[in-house]
Amino acid sequence: MSILQNLVAASQLDESVLRQQARSRQAQWQSWLSPISDSQPTGSDPGYDDDFQRIREEVNKISGVDTVLICQLAGQLLATTKDIRIVTYYCWARLHQDGEAGLADGLELLAGLLQRYGMQLYPQRDRSRKAAIEWLAGTRILDSLSLFPEVVREDARRTVGALLLIDDCLTTEPETSRPDLQALWGALESRLIKGGGVDAVVPQNVGNRGLAQTASRMAEYEAPVLSNITSGQDLLAQARTLTAYLRVQPDGWLAAHRLMKSLRHDTLTIIPAPDAEGKTRIEPPRADQRAMLKRLYLQQSWSEILEQADSTFSRGANHLWLDLQWYIHQALVRSGQDVLADIIIADLKGLLRRLTGLKH
Structure with a gap:
């Protein structure tokens, strides 16, 4: 079974349903999918266009990338040309x-363009076209994807459906020039497994922030009101708000903890499956987190340990780092x-009894 087929299986929907749902959403891109003209449906090569060069300059920046500008310029360019590079940069900015x-x-837009124009899309040289599509499986995309480890069922299914349509378009190409997106598929599969799958009540792998930092948007994920919780990510954000309040109340630590x-524990029914070599997929705690707790322990800073351990517990996959307990x-x-300490022991015993493979 290919990695893409693993993603389909993990989405818990049939391939035909995923494809149909992806096609149905392409209508929103109609203005960008429409041909430039009858004689030149894909327009001209934008390689020397000033706006195209501006996009590339933004993408190549180490920091301070203006993703809003990238999206605006991409929309303008797609009204005059149909180029794979523009769409992959758009995917990265939207991510x-x-x-x-x-x-x-972005992937749904790319799928729509590939279905309509195929080999007519720019760049038209085989090697350049292959490289343009494979940019989606490169380090820029994968590094950015790692900033968003939370899995939301609907988004994950949309991604898989779009990838199926893209793969359908690419399978007819000669093997020597066929783009390889397995690195992207593998990253998405690993992310999905670590996140607990599409049915996880609460994401089992969460980032340190809910929104990426961009030139126009830089903020900690804001907890929605209770009535508007629509995902496990929303639920965790709200929980952090509640626990922050409880922690500063008299005798509020236990309730917050x-x-x-x-x-994070009671919604966990299965730990991430090991990889092909039998090694865990659970992300290890960061070195600075280990060092901080060790330092606080040596300093006998017990109240600070409680605060630091609780904060660490709520982030990443650290709820599976049993050293915190x-x-x-x-x-x-x-x-x-001592009474509270006994409660911690009882909680841990219950977790290990439910998830027998965790302690190994």
Whole structure:
């Protein structure tokens, strides 16, 4: 089974349904999909166009990228030319703005262009065309995707549906010039597994921020009101707001701690499957997180350990880093809170009993 087929299986929808849903959404791109003219449906090569060069300059920046400008220029250019590079840059910009939902938009647009124009799209030389499509599987896209580890069911299914349509278009090309997107498929598969799959109540792998930093948008994910929670990511954001309030209340630590633990542990029914070599896919804690807790322990800063451990627990895949429970237990015991320490032990025993493979 190919990686793309693994993604289809993980989406829990039939291929035909995923394709149909992806096609139905292409209507929103009608103005960008329409031919430039009857005689030149894909227009002319934009290689020397000033706006195209501006997009490339933004993409090549190390920092301070203006993703809004990239999207604006891409829209203007697609009214005069149909070029794969413009769309892949658009995918990257939208990924930075809106996470996987933005990536799915861009992939659906690319699928629509490939279906309509095929080999007429620019660049038309085989090697350049192959490289343009494979840019989607390069480090720029994959590094940006890693900033958004949370999996939202609808977005994940949209992505897979668009990739199926793209693959349908590419399978008819000669093998020597056929683009290879397996690196992108593999990154998406790994992300989906680490996130607990499309049915995870709460994402099992979460980023340190809900929105990427861009020139026009730079903020911590804002917790929605309770009535508007539509995803596990929203739920975690709201939980962080609630726990922050509880933690500063008199005797509020236990309530704050167990609220987050309930969301991150009690919704976990299976740990990420190991890779082909039997190694865990769970991301290890960062070195600075390990060093911080070790330093606080040596300093006997018990209250700071509790605060740091709880914050770390709510991020990434750190809820599966069992050392955090040890640090919390030690901090409680050494600060004379034996009853709370016993509760931590009981919670951990319950988790290990439910997830028998976790301690290995």
